[in-house]
């Protein structure tokens with residue numbers, strides 16, 4: 297009944313969402329620092345400069361993870377904390393912070409899974425043109441090299457970038473996330489291409505810089521189409537739709553095909569060409585990378601059925617439970633989603649994020665009895681377990697450790713297994729934290745009880 301041996305049971309966080317210390321000890325600003333200071337960008341003006349104060353409470357947080365039995369910790373490095381200008385001079389305090397974190401994790405026997413970039417793009421580079429600048433992939437390569445040189449001895453699992461679908465799509469196309477741009481397809485396609493070049497260059501420089509074997513992957517915002525029924529034709533349609541360009545930047549094939557196969561999907565090439573962008577062929581060899589796993593961030597999926605060869609997306613029944621994000625609870629996503637990815641790319645799958653936001657607060661006894669989160673975990677992990685009987689699934693990282701700064705939602709959305717009070721900065725494990733501890737201890741068997 298258990299998951300594979302050495303399954304990476306973890307939690308995931310992101311630098312901007314928890315660190316705080318926005319201007320502490322020489323850190324440079326990033327695009328999210330600026331967004332959180334700008335009126336109208338974030339729910340009720342919630343500011344991110346203190347975050348969960350992890351920058352000052354890192355040791356306490358690692359101790360808490362140890363107490364909760366966490367085996368692996370996915371976190372991101374803040375590019376502008378390490379390189380305040382984005383390139384060039386290293387901030388010694390930033391370097392020390394991450395070295396201390398790596399050492400603390402090692403002492404606690406928690407495996408670090410490091411994300412190089414989780415959306416907090418250095419403001420200094422943004423002012424030079426950001427991801428549109430022709431040298432933007434070189435800037436990222438330099439940053440990756442510095443990370444490899446400084447932290448390589450502690451790095452065994454690396455995620456190059458978190459959800460390019462979001463920081464490219466939401467950040468540069470639909471304008472919902474920092475840097476809040478609504479650029480034409482021609483420009484966004486160039487942004488996407490530069491991000492892919494950046495990943496290709498980073499993968500190579502990291503392997504060169506780090507003297508020992510290291511597992512490198514991605515973390516896709518993966519919201520697959522899932523079959524509305526178990527009929528073969530619906531399954532085939534869901535798979536086809538998952539990898540189809542819907543004239544946005546959210547399709548996993550846009551990112552994983554160039555990285556793993558060295559070519560863009562034909563439908564994307566056609567869409568880009570129509571908008572004046574032709575990706576230079578000579579770049580494809582640089583982009584093509586040797587990745588070790590496909591990281592997936594999944595919260596839900598989109599049911600689809602095949603009607604005479606046409607995809608039809610039925611409106612979900614009002615009976616389907618919805619999370620506080622208004623996302624549908626569709627456990628089957630965790631069965632079909634990873635299978636589709638494995639069938640296309642043949643790499644082990646790691647759930648680099650999955651979780652649920654609920655409306656909840658501390659009760660009069662000071663407890664958070666989040667039974668719905670426990671139920672969500674059971675439902676989603678049972679389906680993931682079903683997939684793991686058929687394909688290699690190497691890990692699962694719950695999003696997230698504690699209630700944090702949820703981007704434009706501020707502190708209003710609560711995904712944590714640990715409650716966080718933004719006024720007192722107090723951390724209180726919820727009932728689900730103790731449940732998750734048991735899940736880890738039993739290598740998953742607890743979800744079947």
Ligand code: BG6
Pocket residue numbers: 310458459462517593621649695702703705709
């Ligand atoms: C993922 C991100 O998209 O989902 C996280 O990688 C994020 O950083 C999480 O916090 C929750 O969703 P949302 O909509 O709050 O960003």
